[in-house]
Amino acid sequence: MESLARAILSRAGLFFGRSFFPLFAIAIIVGAALWGPWVSLGVTVVAIAAALRSL
């Protein structure tokens, strides 16, 4: 049971990890409808700065 849970978690982690950037892009774009375009722009700038600093 534990190994099954680990396998599922591992696969889910791989899926979200490998799809991270496009999912983040969708969150930024669609998120503008929830929190407005200025917040989306702010989060994008912070994300780019963080990537340049550490990734």
Added chain:
Amino acid sequence: MISGSRSAPEAVRPWRVLSNPQDWHCIIFHFICLAAYACAFWLYLHPKVAGITGPWSRIAFVLASALVLGWISGIDVGVNFHNHSHRPIFASQFLNRWFGRLWTFSGGWPSFFWEYCHVTIHHANLLSADDWTLPKHSADGKFENFQRYLFTHWPWRLSIHLWKDFTTRQSLRRRSFQELAIFLALWSIPFWIDPVMAVFLWALPHWIANAFVMNSGMYVQHAGCVPKTAAKPVSHSTVFVSNLFNLTMFNIGFHSEHHDHPRVHWSELPELHQRLKLDLIAGEAHVVPYGNYHAAFLLAGDEARQKGFAEQDSRYKSSQ
């Protein structure tokens, strides 16, 4: 399995759609990218839903969207399709050709052109005078200025080189014009919907993808490197070993391994890296603990910041 060839039982299974089960991730990635473009277009055309109340909030929406769309398109073509150009993801040739066309148009490229640049020019002539995909470099191997390469390479220099190659070679001329026509038909779709939207949420992201993601990637992967020789077998590329970077970027950080074994599947590169680790240390390969993005930040800076890029990951230092 780290060799490029598929095993016999895999090759003969007629019901198999994908060449490798891991390639589902490539398809999902591309479809999420297309969905991101569709969402951005729809919200641009329905400004009230997106909280766009005037010209400034429209600019904020367009800037945020263009930046993230450019970012993911750069990865989608420069990394994701790149893997497909070495190891086609489908068992069917027809699917490979057409999915490739529907893959790179959202990054501003005809797939045939991208494959030609990368496989025929870059991989076959790495760091030689014939590799015009890389930054111009002096006799001692020093690359031109980072910013100059970013702003002049795509589409300007590339178009000139491609025009020369495709028009002088009879075998390439017909195919290249055919592929260009298919690309233009697909690429023009957003312009038919709304030309202004297409400029800012389609063409602008493609420029960001090519100039800032793909060009900077090419630069950092080979900056400070020398052509492969018996004396320096692993100094042609920098290796980026950040786990987070490689998880989110289809293992493109294992770049030396990729150039030496281009037919190895992207999902098998970490394992190959572990096998070759001692050879990389012995051969004094340049290994850094971060990914392309931080490398670009370092190389875009002044001399003091650029020196940071030359530092070796402490886990990959030779004890001699």
